[in-house]
Amino acid sequence: MSAAREKANHQISSKRSLLCVGLDSDPLKIPRIFQSMPRPVVAFNSAVIRATRSCAAAYKINTAFYEARGLDGLRDMEESLEHVPCECLSIADAKRADIGNTSRMYARAFFEHWNFDAITVAPYMGEDSLEPFFAYEEKLVFVLCLTSNPGSADFEEQALSGGQPLYRRVLERVRQWGRSANAGIVVGATKSSELELIRREAPDLFFLIPGVGAQGGSLKESAALGMDAQRRSALINVSRGIIYPEGEFGSVEEFELAVARKASALQEEMEGIVCPSDDGAA
């Protein structure tokens, strides 16, 4: 069992939460109160982290939102990562992959240089493009399987000659290629019937489930269908639904309160699903 997987599962059990907070932090969307600070995005992210720490099992940093501003943005990413509590899983949502010698470099970037616990990768180029990530036995590697966006119909859901859709073949292969339980997949929350089937076929993989909230997936359904038999091994990512609460905020504390309320509400929705016996007793 990989250390990253153990860490995530320990968080899930102790916080009774599958919540992964997505730090898709767009400088144009963060509240005005942060805009005048010297490093608005870092200040914003660290406020979000403080406000959600008691409810979140993981934090997912979407690299695109940082790369968009070049080195300044990536410096913000680096510093924001330092604010992620070490007991929580840190995920680089990077969707990388290339031929083997290049994937080795990406793996080195995210697993060594930045020391993320986990990464998302894209499967199109096949085994040798993913192997360098799986080689890190202590980490978690989430391979795109069936995503929540409309474009999933274009290739992911296309039937192969044997009748099964492409994403099912990806699923089979990831189960073969992962080692030491460091393999995971990304499955969109908008695909609940497929999520159920996928979990049945892959009882051993760790699931990262985005698409709740802005994209329309159901939190409760995703939680119930995504967990493994031990009611763990799944993370449900919420980004915009947590980090951009409505309203104007006069202080950082007010903002944190609004974010904490959002996170708590989500955690409470999941609590009864992650720990059903407690729920019955409550």
Place this chain on the structure above:
Amino acid sequence: MSAAREKANHQISSKRSLLCVGLDSDPLKIPRIFQSMPRPVVAFNSAVIRATRSCAAAYKINTAFYEARGLDGLRDMEESLEHVPCECLSIADAKRADIGNTSRMYARAFFEHWNFDAITVAPYMGEDSLEPFFAYEEKLVFVLCLTSNPGSADFEEQALSGGQPLYRRVLERVRQWGRSANAGIVVGATKSSELELIRREAPDLFFLIPGVGAQGGSLKESAALGMDAQRRSALINVSRGIIYPEGEFGSVEEFELAVARKASALQEEMEGIVCPSDDGAA
């Protein structure tokens, strides 16, 4: 016609070369003479660029090799990009793509912030994941189609229910989604029979062809099969085969001479294919 495509085709015709020099610059592999310089990778890249400028139509920066060293590496990438002559096509070999609102951020990073002329992207997530790149009409977007690595058999070459392999469906869709002739694909040089078929099916797309040299593809065959009817719209990438000439170098000039010889030899091999009438007269 996109400005980037015009620029590349102008270079191809005027230099009689399809050569794209891949700056996969690994600090551990660059000659000792650069190691003691303040910014070894930038010094190395600028020497490679000086030595190849008369033969190269394009330069491809493999983002993984820079990300591997975090901000320092990305600063090197940024400075190296400044050394790419503005008449040559600059390609970010980034293999990015994500849901629409995230791909918009990646497109902004590479097309606006760093101002590359072109990018490579991964197709797995479908249309809305690629659209934000195609929205830049003046750029060139190379979608992974059939790659040169062994893993291409795992998914890319899998037959769909209609009988055609997945990469052919990707090809069809890229032809639909690209606009203003800003669409391109990546096809590995190791797949020459498929390359011929793909060019027949997609006479209008721009081809980026890696896999010559270290990966074993044939330069002449790839050149002949990859070009369009006007004997343009194809770039053949060579990385390790140019940037790491064998031997010890006592000076930067000696290194540049060795690199220039490699590049000239490749350009000469292609010249007769790009301009066959000249070749007949020679």
